[in-house]
Amino acid sequence: MTPYxxxxxxxxxxxxxxxxxxxxxxxxxxxxxxxxxxxxxxxxLDLSMGMMDVLNSDTDLVCEEGVDxxxxxxxxxxxxxxxxxxxxxxxxxxxxxxxxNSSLNVxxxxxxxxxxxxxxxxxxxxxxxxxxxxxxxxxxxRHFAITEHFGIEMINVPMTDEGPDMDMVEELxxxxxxxxxxxxxxxxxxPQGITYSDRTVxxxxxxxxxxxxxxxxxxxxYGIHHLYEDKQDHLIEILMxxxxxxxxxxxxxxxxxxxxxxxxxxxxxxAASTANLADIRKQMSIQTIGHDKLxxxxxxxxxxxxxxxxxxxxxxxxxxxxxxxxxxxVMERELGGLEIGNWIRPRGGYFxxxxxxEGCAKAIVAKTKEAGVVMxxxxxxxxxxxxxxxxxxxxxPSFPTPEExxxxxxxxxxxxxxxxxxxxxxxxxx
Amino acid sequence: MTPYxxxxxxxxxxxxxxxxxxxxxxxxxxxxxxxxxxxxxxxxLDLSMGMMDVLNSDTDLVCEEGVDxxxxxxxxxxxxxxxxxxxxxxxxxxxxxxxxNSSLNVxxxxxxxxxxxxxxxxxxxxxxxxxxxxxxxxxxxRHFAITEHFGIEMINVPMTDEGPDMDMVEELxxxxxxxxxxxxxxxxxxPQGITYSDRTVxxxxxxxxxxxxxxxxxxxxYGIHHLYEDKQDHLIEILMxxxxxxxxxxxxxxxxxxxxxxxxxxxxxxAASTANLADIRKQMSIQTIGHDKLxxxxxxxxxxxxxxxxxxxxxxxxxxxxxxxxxxxVMERELGGLEIGNWIRPRGGYFxxxxxxEGCAKAIVAKTKEAGVVMxxxxxxxxxxxxxxxxxxxxxPSFPTPEExxxxxxxxxxxxxxxxxxxxxxxxxx
Numbered sequence: 001m002t003p004y005x006x007x008x009x010x011x012x013x014x015x016x017x018x019x020x021x022x023x024x025x026x027x028x029x030x031x032x033x034x035x036x037x038x039x040x041x042x043x044x045l046d047l048s049m050g051m052m053d054v055l056n057s058d059t060d061l062v063c064e065e066g067v068d069x070x071x072x073x074x075x076x077x078x079x080x081x082x083x084x085x086x087x088x089x090x091x092x093x094x095x096x097x098x099x100x101n102s103s104l105n106v107x108x109x110x111x112x113x114x115x116x117x118x119x120x121x122x123x124x125x126x127x128x129x130x131x132x133x134x135x136x137x138x139x140x141x142r143h144f145a146i147t148e149h150f151g152i153e154m155i156n157v158p159m160t161d162e163g164p165d166m167d168m169v170e171e172l173x174x175x176x177x178x179x180x181x182x183x184x185x186x187x188x189x190x191p192q193g194i195t196y197s198d199r200t201v202x203x204x205x206x207x208x209x210x211x212x213x214x215x216x217x218x219x220x221x222y223g224i225h226h227l228y229e230d231k232q233d234h235l236i237e238i239l240m241x242x243x244x245x246x247x248x249x250x251x252x253x254x255x256x257x258x259x260x261x262x263x264x265x266x267x268x269x270x271a272a273s274t275a276n277l278a279d280i281r282k283q284m285s286i287q288t289i290g291h292d293k294l295x296x297x298x299x300x301x302x303x304x305x306x307x308x309x310x311x312x313x314x315x316x317x318x319x320x321x322x323x324x325x326x327x328x329x330v331m332e333r334e335l336g337g338l339e340i341g342n343w344i345r346p347r348g349g350y351f352x353x354x355x356x357x358e359g360c361a362k363a364i365v366a367k368t369k370e371a372g373v374v375m376x377x378x379x380x381x382x383x384x385x386x387x388x389x390x391x392x393x394x395x396x397p398s399f400p401t402p403e404e405x406x407x408x409x410x411x412x413x414x415x416x417x418x419x420x421x422x423x424x425x426x427x428x429x430x
Numbered sequence: 431m432t433p434y435x436x437x438x439x440x441x442x443x444x445x446x447x448x449x450x451x452x453x454x455x456x457x458x459x460x461x462x463x464x465x466x467x468x469x470x471x472x473x474x475l476d477l478s479m480g481m482m483d484v485l486n487s488d489t490d491l492v493c494e495e496g497v498d499x500x501x502x503x504x505x506x507x508x509x510x511x512x513x514x515x516x517x518x519x520x521x522x523x524x525x526x527x528x529x530x531n532s533s534l535n536v537x538x539x540x541x542x543x544x545x546x547x548x549x550x551x552x553x554x555x556x557x558x559x560x561x562x563x564x565x566x567x568x569x570x571x572r573h574f575a576i577t578e579h580f581g582i583e584m585i586n587v588p589m590t591d592e593g594p595d596m597d598m599v600e601e602l603x604x605x606x607x608x609x610x611x612x613x614x615x616x617x618x619x620x621p622q623g624i625t626y627s628d629r630t631v632x633x634x635x636x637x638x639x640x641x642x643x644x645x646x647x648x649x650x651x652y653g654i655h656h657l658y659e660d661k662q663d664h665l666i667e668i669l670m671x672x673x674x675x676x677x678x679x680x681x682x683x684x685x686x687x688x689x690x691x692x693x694x695x696x697x698x699x700x701a702a703s704t705a706n707l708a709d710i711r712k713q714m715s716i717q718t719i720g721h722d723k724l725x726x727x728x729x730x731x732x733x734x735x736x737x738x739x740x741x742x743x744x745x746x747x748x749x750x751x752x753x754x755x756x757x758x759x760v761m762e763r764e765l766g767g768l769e770i771g772n773w774i775r776p777r778g779g780y781f782x783x784x785x786x787x788e789g790c791a792k793a794i795v796a797k798t799k800e801a802g803v804v805m806x807x808x809x810x811x812x813x814x815x816x817x818x819x820x821x822x823x824x825x826x827p828s829f830p831t832p833e834e835x836x837x838x839x840x841x842x843x844x845x846x847x848x849x850x851x852x853x854x855x856x857x858x859x860x
Contacts, residue, residue: 037502045500049487056486057479070475070692072467100530101722108717116545116556116580126546126556142716149716150546258719262500265724286572286579287538289688292531292722294695 001337004420009428016421023371023414026407031372033408038190038350039399040259040316047315048261051302055294069293075284076277081267081296087306089220089255090237091271097280100291103256103268107217108146110252110270113283114180115150119213120249120279125150125180134172134182136164138353138381138392140190143183143219147383154383157182159189161344162197170207177210181217187235188222191353191381191394193346195233205241207250216242216251222349223255224313227321231347239271248273257299259350260309260316267299323397323405327352330409340420352395353381360419361390367415373408431767434850439858446851453801453844456837461802463838468620468780469829470689470746477745478691481732485724499723505714506707511697511726517736519650519685520667521701527710530721533686533698537647538576540682540700543713544610545580549643550679550709555580555610564602564612566594568783568811568822570620573613573649577813584813587612589619591774592627600637607640611647617665618652621783621811621824623776625663635671637680646672646681652779653685654743657751661777669701678703687729689780690739690746697729753827753835757782760839770850782825783811790849791820797845803838 004012055061061069063078077085077098086093099106118124125131132153135144139159147154155172157164163186173179184204186196196204204216218238226232242250249272257266270280303309328345331354335341342355356364361378368375376394379385395412397405434442485491491499493508507515507528516523529536548554555561562583565574569589577584585602587594593616603609614634616626626634634646648668656662672680679702687696700710733739758775761784765771772785786794791808798805806824809815825842827835 039502042498042501045498048500052485052487052489055482057482059482068472068475070478070695072469072693102718102720105718112542112546116542124556126554145716149713262724263502264720265500265722283579286575288532288535289572290532290694292695292725294692295722295725 003337003339004424005339009425012421012425012428016418016425019414019418019421023418026411026414027371031407031411033372033400033404033411034374035396035400035405035408036374036376037399038259038396040263041319041399041401043319044316044398045262047312048302051261051298054298054301061294061297063293063297067293069297072289074293075290076281077269077291078293078296078300080300084300084303084306084309085255085257085267085269086271088309089223089253089269089271091239091253095239095273095277096269096271097277097284098291098296099268099270101264101266101268101295103219103221103254103258104142106268106270107143107219107254109287110217111146111150111152113280114213117283119215120275122213128178130178132176132179134164134169134179135383136182136184137383138191138387138394139183140185140219141380141385143217144383147183152180155179156383156388159192159194161194163194163200166200166203170203173207173209173214175210179209180211180213181215183217183219185219185221186238187220187233188225188346188349190221190349191351191392192344193349193351193353194344195235198236201236201238201241204238205245205247205250207247209250214250218251218253220253220255221259224310225259225316225350226313226348227317227324228347229314229317233347239273243273249275252276260312261299261302265295267296320398322402323400324352326402326405327395327397327409330406330413334413335416338417338420341416350396350398352397354393354395354416355391356393356416357420357423358389358391360416360423361387361393363419363422364393364412364415367419368411371411371415373411375412433767433769434854435769439855442851442855442858446848446855449844449848449851453848456841456844457801461837461841463802463830463834463841464804465826465830465835465838466804466806467829468689468826470693471749471829471831473749474746474828475692477742478732481691481728484728484731491724491727493723493727497723499727502719504723505720506711507699507721508723508726508730510730514730514733514736514739515685515687515697515699516701518739519653519683519699519701521669521683525669525703525707526699526701527707527714528721528726529698529700531694531696531698531725533649533651533684533688534572536698536700537573537649537684539717540647541576541580541582543710544643547713549645550705552643558608560608562606562609564594564599564609565813566612566614567813568621568817568824569613570615570649571810571815573647574813577613585609586813586818589622589624591624593624593630596630596633600633603637603639603644605640609639610641610643611645613647613649615649615651616668617650617663618655618776618779620651620779621781621822622774623779623781623783624774625665628666631666631668631671634668635675635677635680637677639680644680648681648683650683650685651689654740655689655746655780656743656778657747657754658777659744659747663777669703673703679705682706690742691729691732695725697726750828752832753830754782756832756835757825757827757839760836760843764843765846768847768850771846780826780828782827784823784825784846785821786823786846787850787853788819788821790846790853791817791823793849793852794823794842794845797849798841801841801845803841805842
């Protein structure tokens with residue numbers, strides 16, 4: 001394929017009218033497709049339907065501690081749920097506290113608590129003039145929404161193919177006491193599908209923060225969400241790594257079963273050092289009478305143990321893999337060699353990230369919408385919704401069927417081509 | 431019965447040694463009884479076991495809005511759950527937002543949000559020098575724990591038999607801008623079982639607070655938790671009352687099904703004006719991906735509607751009534767006329783409140799413990815755990831069996847008598 005930039009104005013103009021004709025044909029089909037949200041499909045939800053039968057009116061609802069899960073009691077999670085989620089997030093059972101149905105809620109509460117009560121005795125952040133967070137970009141819009149909600153200043157840190165730019169992270173964290181945290185999705189990152197390298201994790205664990213209450217917000221949302229059995233990314237366990245480096249309290253790990261069992265009816269947890277968990281439990285005892293133990297029991301008994309969960313994840317992979325491949329195949333076939341965009345072929349997670357030519361992302365998303373294909377809004381992967389290069393687009397292939405995805409991908413690549421041609425033509429004729 | 435204060439020193443001394451003998455006999459039984467927590471009994475939990483069968487792997491899990499309850503979507507509650515809890519708390523469906531499993535958590539989050547973001551645009555409380563709450567006493571320890579946790583100064587307001595002392599409430603609320611709220615359990619109050627009179631509710635609705643962001647925290651925890659079918663307290667609906675008085679935004683109502691279905695696995699909600707709910711939803715959209723819709727569906731389908739729930743509550747009453755009566759009968763028989771304590775015979779709720787002679791509550795609770803009966807710690811019903819008169823004791827009769835309760839009540843009245851005699855003897859011989 002000849003890169004578009006090497007085509008003449010005439011060639012580009014001819015190509016453009018051909019592509020426009022095809023675009024209009026597709027537009028006439030009145031498609032209604034959505035690639036905007038990392039939402040499991042019905043087939044994936046059906047995988048966990050057995051969970052609805054695990055507890056019934058004949059079931060013994062007493063957990064391992066001997067507590068009737070229907071009643072009050074057990075603040076921080078029943079033992080069998082702790083064991084399951086501890087194994088899932090690769091920490092000892094004593095380093096985990098179980099929460100409600102949403103890890104986002106756990107992250108929000110963690111920031112909210114730091115605002116009003118500080119971190120392990122530090123000054124409450126709401127009493128400080130300035131609080132800042134580092135935000136590897138592109139990243140997860142809901143992380144950025146939380147920090148923005150609390151008036152925390154966000155600093156973009158570029159992602160590399162082995163994680164955030166660690167030179168920049170080290171320099172900023174060690175020199176600025178106002179920097180209290182960094183948002184990380186370390187495995188199959190949202191949206192790029194990048195897994196932090198061993199070296200990156202080690203450099204995280206060795207950080208020397210200026211702020212005592214600096215924490216790494218390690219949102220391991222896709223820790224066991226592989227697409228392939230034979231090609232899996234590996235991530236070093238950060239809690240142990242921090243401990244080894246003499247920074248045991250520097251990290252909060254977040255996880256949930258939202259994309260394992262049911263989004264909205266899963267179980268979320270935080271993993272951290274004993275000292276951090278003591279701080280968290282102190283607040284929990286004021287905040288709640290405890291989370292839903294029946295749902296914890298339902299999860300623990302359905303998966304039995306981490307091996308059951310890993311087997312379950314293979315079924316998710318079988319459903320998701322063809323969807324990712326449907327989109328990636330169209331992208332590779334149609335965009336390969338044209339030099340109008342870059343993307344990574346992820347081995348897990350929920351997203352594909354596309355970097356268009358600078359200044360083209362918004363126009364591409366608007367173009368796909370014209371043909372009935374909804375994408376995540378351009379800019380959403382950056383703090384304040386502002387992608388300085390207007391380049392990144394997040395593609396979520398989980399919800400539509402593979403057939404729908406092929407159609408949606410066709411619309412997407414056509415839109416990329418048309419918008420890119422416009423840009424190149426403009427430059428060539430300027 | 432002759433009041434103890436009218437007995438001579440000799441009579442009291444003789445009585446004391448008789449009572450001590452009986453106390454020692456009971457002590458020798460090595461009882462292990464707990465009247466400390468408002469915790470439903472196993473028999474009550476069994477009433478809702480049918481709920482475990484409502485959803486199974488063959489069930490259609492789509493709610494009235496057409497959303498698959500297993501997946502993401504629907505931030506503020508599915509329609510059928512809203513209808514059920516709106517009817518339960520006597521508000522229009524548009525005035526309710528469904529939360530997770532714990533109304534305490536909703537109250538905590540409401541205060542936390544006010545601390546960091548203010549109320550409908552007001553200055554965040556964490557930016558103010560001083561924030562105060564009014565606390566009708568005796569009251570619910572977990573309310574006081576939340577306000578204490580956030581460094582909010584608590585001001586005691588005495589309860590009367592028709593609710594808080596409204597002269598004091600009106601004067602304080604209208605004169606002090608630092609007063610941002612008042613904790614209320616308006617029906618079958620914790621711990622006294624008092625229901626606010628119509629006049630009290632009307633005076634609440636007509637408050638003219640100095641602070642724009644003053645809110646009434648109306649924790650209607652026992653709204654339908656009657657003990658009798660033929661003797662029920664009635665409470666005016668505060669949201670409508672506030673609206674009529676031109677104060678539509680002045681109240682948050684909290685409720686949950688914790689003591690209807692399962693503690694810890696129920697559904698909680700907040701009811702408030704449209705403007706308040708808009709403020710709350712704005713934060714919710716940042717905080718969570720939404721609460722557990724499957725559990726909402728389970729509740730809505732199990733109870734079907736408010737009538738089903740009311741029928742269900744009669745079964746709870748049938749279990750609870752004999753327990754309350756067991757304790758009250760012993761108290762009336764053994765303490766009636768002695769003038770060493772006061773109590774109210776509640777028509778609903780979860781507690782009996784006992785006011786001992788001044789300075790006796792701690793000693794009584796310590797005494798019952800000697801004989802193996804655990805009561806709520808004296809002072810717990812007051813802010814900072816400090817009962818200025820050391821007089822109030824909360825009795826929770828829900829968890830033990832009626833037989834156990836009779837025994838526990840025997841220990842209790844014996845302890846009251848012994849401690850009271852000591853006090854009176856001390857006064858007479860001083």
